[in-house]
Amino acid sequence: MNEVVLVTGGNRGLGKAFVEEALARGARKVYAAARDPRTVTTPGAIPIALNVTDPASVLRAAAEAPDVTLLINNAGISARASVLNADLDLIRDEFETNFYGPILVTRAFAPVLKANGGGRLLNVHSVLSWISQGTSYSASKAALWQATNAFRLELAAQGTSVTGLHVGYIDTDMTAGVDGPKVEARDVARQALDGVQAGAFEVLADDISRTVKQGLSADPAALYPQLV
Template identity: 50%
Template sequence: MTNIQGSVILVTGANGGLGAEFVRQGIALGATKIYATARTPRDWDDPRIVPLPLDVTSQDSVEAAAQSAADTSIVINNAGVSGTNRLLDASVEEVERLFRTNVFGALRVAKAFAPTLASQGGGALVDVHSVLSWFAIAGGYSASKAALWSITNSLRLELAPQGTLVVGAHLGYTDTPMTARLSVDKSDPADIVARIYEAVAADEYEALTDQVSRDVRSALSGPLSALYPSLR
């Protein structure tokens, strides 16, 4: 079992709605220290929360963070950007921007912290995906999350020999600043993060955090026309 109590957690994208919830709940669950990272980290009114600059698109920044946070035992790859709906309407440069953060940024963090996690007895790596990893309705964003899902599956196998648990977290629309402009039903970030921490503590490989992610996951074994009615 992965112990959150007594752990040292690093959260990327800690300024965002989901990231801040990871920080708050991590402290409540007994983490001794949390590195709250962002390009421009905010101040936190708790000595256990350590603001740390981290730009996941910069190799130098990621390496510097890995050196500063060498006692980390749980890494939460939460940083991400949104954008583009139709691939045919977006420039290739815009899609590359999404992949730079959502895919290669997350991979860069995983690679830099893998030795750190090994030195802590294995620890855990959490990659925050999306139900859109499996559901291609958001163009370049869906494609980037699908790529991250695939990378997570590979990392799970590659990091298993060193005892590192790799958890892929999937969620639908959640009430954060990233989805503020959308008029849709949204989950409470507190519920989503609680489910992800539960998955980590139970050594689960996947965290299906809401009903929509469970429904889409189960639909993957069916015909594509059932998942995408427009193809009928």
């Protein structure tokens, strides 16, 4: 894997799995970005401070990592907030991290990717980009999905390929209180990086993502049986 990789939220969960998988594939360099770089514990990774909601922090990170060829927008939060009843500040915080954050980071690193031959961008979506559980998290990931589509069109001219990752529950701290089948973070990272290297537009990393994608053309009641 002849890449210099930067992973946002690279200190834990899926982000840590991306860092580990990139290193295992022989990446030239892997930056593990986190609000507190002291929380990065993966041997061989280069810790870098990055708060995706802080424009100044994002610009500093881009200046400190001018050799990046693969940017992975992984950092995300889940407030599990009701769009009908929750405090709007919770929802705004979620959008700041899950939607505006990747936009800020991609804007800052787009010139870096261009300078390094075009490069690649991977955005971590969710199956909840396509189906709602009645929370604002789904809305934030749906917004990111459309931002990814827009970036794919806009960055094509500079030779940057853009891949979107869709997946259901991953066995990480974020889903510790969730019942149901979960996929291993490292397996998701493997599939996603395989897709990036193959130039795939999308990676559907589990059965539920593939099933929901196929059902998008159906009547909403097919995805939401509680409406019947």
